[in-house]
Amino acid sequence: MFADVFERLREQHGPQEGWWPADSRFEVMVGALLVQRTTWRNAAVAIERLKQVRCMTAERLAHIGTDELRMLIKPAGFFRVKATRLKKLARFVISAGGLDSLSGRQTVELRNQLLELEGVGPETADAMLGYVFDRPVLVVDAYTRRLFARLYHPSPALSDTALKRDAEATLGTTQALNEFHALVIAHGQRCCSPTPSCEPCSLRAICGFEREGQSRLA
Ligand code: SF4
Incomplete structure (x- = not known):
């Protein structure tokens, strides 16, 4: 799931290098x-x-x-x-x-x-x-929780611990995990906001929330 989400988000939003600009x-x-x-x-x-x-x-x-x-x-x-x-x-x-x-x-x-x-x-x-310390960890914030709760819907949302474990095992490097965090935020601001804009979303095909919406409309 995480590798797929990463690729789809990178395709949609592009590289996020320099997302956290700082001189030190x-x-x-x-x-x-x-x-x-x-x-x-x-x-x-x-x-x-x-x-x-x-x-x-x-x-x-x-x-x-x-x-x-x-x-x-x-x-x-x-x-x-x-x-x-x-x-x-x-x-x-x-x-x-x-x-x-x-x-x-x-x-x-x-x-x-x-x-x-x-x-x-x-x-x-x-x-x-x-x-700061170049460690391969996932930052779990409100954007991350909301996105993955929707992707896994209607299954219960994963705990922060489970999200971290799966992402860190799949993405592996600090660079990938930092990039993933930045992409999740970009996506939460542009698409998967509290009232989501699903039309342009690159995750539609793998999103349980979207699937349920579509089945209600059918
Ligand atoms: S399809 Fe909609 S609910 Fe699902 S991840 Fe995309 S924006 Fe969020």
């Missing part, structure tokens, strides 16, 4: 926290403001005044909470000896340590693992 791995981590509960556009404004004052390093973020940090990231919303989380992230990276040191840790150990950070749930931890 630390910027990806910061972006993963700033984008929560807001849009990428708003998060990008906050990231740009941090870069303008040369604050896109763990050391600078750890030492900048909290009020100044709050003002800088205000465009991303929830700026008080996010400022606290960014400072904790920065201190975590510094105390671990930097990103290169963290990169030497086993994936399970690293994932558990990321999950201990305030504001980092499974989705954010897996995004960091995939896009």
Whole structure:
């Protein structure tokens, strides 16, 4: 299923390289926290403001005044909470000896340590693992759950664990899994939205939700 979905989505939406633009791995981590509960556009404004004052390093973020940090990231919303989380992230990276040191840790150990950070749930931890630490993991987000619930319909939706296991076993590499995640988001925004546009969808032939709709019309 995953290889087929991957090929069909790539055919429809094209390559998604550069989907997560960032000048550094630390910027990806910061972006993963700033984008929560807001849009990428708003998060990008906050990231740009941090870069303008040369604050896109763990050391600078750890030492900048909290009020100044709050003002800088205000465009991303929830700026008080996010400022606290960014400072904790920065201190975590510094105390671990930097990103290169963290990169030497086993994936399970690293994932558990990321999950201990305030504001980092499974989705954010897996995004960091995939896009910062080059680990072959699937990011399961709302787009992924909705798409696969519809594809497998009327069978029960797979759990996040099962989705990750199957995708990681099938797609294998970090590059493929990151690309797959980007394609699923593109598809969720252009076709498989809450009210889906099935007409142009490349997955129609393998979609249980679409099949059921067609049989109702027959
Ligand atoms: S056919 Fe419709 S419901 Fe199925 S994946 Fe495509 S857009 Fe989503």
